Amino acid sequence: MRTWGGEQVEQAVAGAVALLRTAADQDWDGATAGRLEWSCRRTAEHIASDLLAYAGQLAGRARSAYVPFGITFDEGTGNADVLDVIETTGVLLTAAVRTTPREVRAFHPYPFRSANREGFAAMGVAEVLLHTHDIATGLDLAYEPPAELCEDVLARLFPHVQPGSAPWPTLLWATGRGDLPGRPPVTEWRWSNPPAVPAGRLILEGVAPAAARDLSAGGDGGFTWAEGGPYEGTRDAAGMTVKAYEAGVHRPEWGMFVLVRQEDGRAVGGMGFHGVPDEEGRAEVGYDLAVSARGHGYATEALRALSAWALTRDDVRTLIATVDRHNVPSQRVLTRAGFVAVREDEEEISYEIRP
Template sequence: MRAMGGDQVEEAVTDAVATLRKVADRDWSVKAGRLDWSCRRTAEHIASDLIAYAGQIAGRPTDRYVPFDITFEECESPEDVLQVIEATGTLLAAAVRTAPREARAFHPYPFRSANREGFAAMGVTEVLAHTHDIAEGLGIPYEAPAALCEDVLTRIFPHVRPAPGSDPWQTLLWATGRGDLPGRAPLTGWRWNNNLVIPADRLTLQGVTPAAAADLRAGGTGGFAWTEDGPFEGTRDAAGMVTKAYEAGVHRPEFGLFVLVRIEDGRAVGGMGFHGAPAEDGRAEVGYDLAESARGNGYAAEALRALSAWALSRDDVTSLFATVDRANAPSQGVLSRAGFTRVSGEGGDGQGEGEGEGEGEGEGEGEGEAGEQYAYELRG
């Protein structure tokens, strides 16, 4: 998996500035594309966002933006503003590179925080989208690098289905309300979607992006630092389901896969998540697994309690359920300790992101035959 970080920020800024520097001698007071801003105001906005994101991931506030601003009173020409964009891009790239993997800071959309990959992806998106606006306003062609577009689409636009027959740049323009795609209505409003992180006592449950899911499915780490025997096969199966849902345009990131990361050392120890979005009656299925070396420590029950509390606090979730082989006593114990109650002797169809949920925290998957399952439920 190609990492999302400082290199991508620098690539986006270098490409954008090279394009815009060719027309730095023109009148930048003209309107920038579909925006109400002028080209100069739009360029200033790019630099302001880059420095703001650098400040966030460097300062790591949890409830607001770092209270500082950048002014452009000394910028007399478009070339002056482009130099500020170069400088602020370098600052964001450096802040992202030096931030620890687990660092997060406030950002309002949609779950009020972002990690270093998120701030890098947001910075790249701002550069690409607004360079398009300025280029359109000045009447010059601009096409963003396809790899950069795919990088941001698979990290902060998990809700946007890849457009068949369209390249990533076309899809990103549509996703940011700047272009048209066959068969899709134009967007009049849009938001990107940073990954959801749910805290537990000793763990964090970190939402898996489509980029990370594809890497996990292919045998990679998904960008996580795993314990020595992780990830378990159930997590890779679940990642495959995330990838399929994303490609089909039905992925709901908050009801996807989460990786369980130990706070004390930043090591990933397992996976947990949903089989999909809640049904019309608000019922959702959960599944989980742990690397064998992490079992027996109460991690799965702790994470399941946190995930359940988050889910049942929502208006669209009324109950959760899980199925487990009758022979898998450790996993039954996980469900009981998380507050689930056994409701029947037969479970669901065993499909979806919870494959491997019977691994539990002890001996591993039970040897029960098909149909020999218990169903457990937790109501809000």
């Protein structure tokens, strides 16, 4: 999978600044930015502040809150100067993304309290694209960023939004900035970085639709895999994630996770859910490991952690799993993780666990 982050931040910032420089002599304080209550000037300053904040979170490895600092503009700073600051803070975020290891996560409040370098890059790109649209609307400028950039942002930050026929109108609709035929107006929205669940020697990293698409097509999904991975079941699960995303029913907490070994950052397997809990609060779990990672207790460790994480949720009453009756190692994993056999036939055994 191609590296995503620094190049896309550069591309978004360059496009935004090039457009806004053509209107630097207009009255940005007196023009309202699109549907926002802010002026165009205030919105431009906000872009720079967000880019700096995201760079600071990654560089400082913030764990529990935003690093308490921000930008103060000198008296007499003009519109063109503000664009210089946007360019500068864009460079800082780009550098932070490119120099931060893939496995590092830093604090961001929505919705799972952290994001990795790809997440911060995607949030930075989204801030630039969306707020440049707001400013351009207020200044009566035409603006449409590259479709691929918009599609990437949607597939990383809006996994719950069904893709539309055109990425840019879909992104505007998903953030309450436009209408989409056949879909109701959006009045409240929030993007979503993939969750990460600690599991002893492992971290269970949620897989965004963009990574799932790459995995299902035979790529690595942006992970460095242990020998023999990803296994066939992981690629099949990634395909299920893509189908759910395209149907508009994917929810990141009920999707796919990759098991990443903390000691060396290598992915050793996949684990996750077949979909959201049903009306009775039942959700089905599945998993597999790369051949070289089997026999080390990774699956049991991960299943215990994921089950505990899921069973604390109000919408879950039972987790279930079904295994081939000849797959004794998988049966042992379920039993060690606290699952109990409840049904069996000539081919399969069904297990479940409750809070």
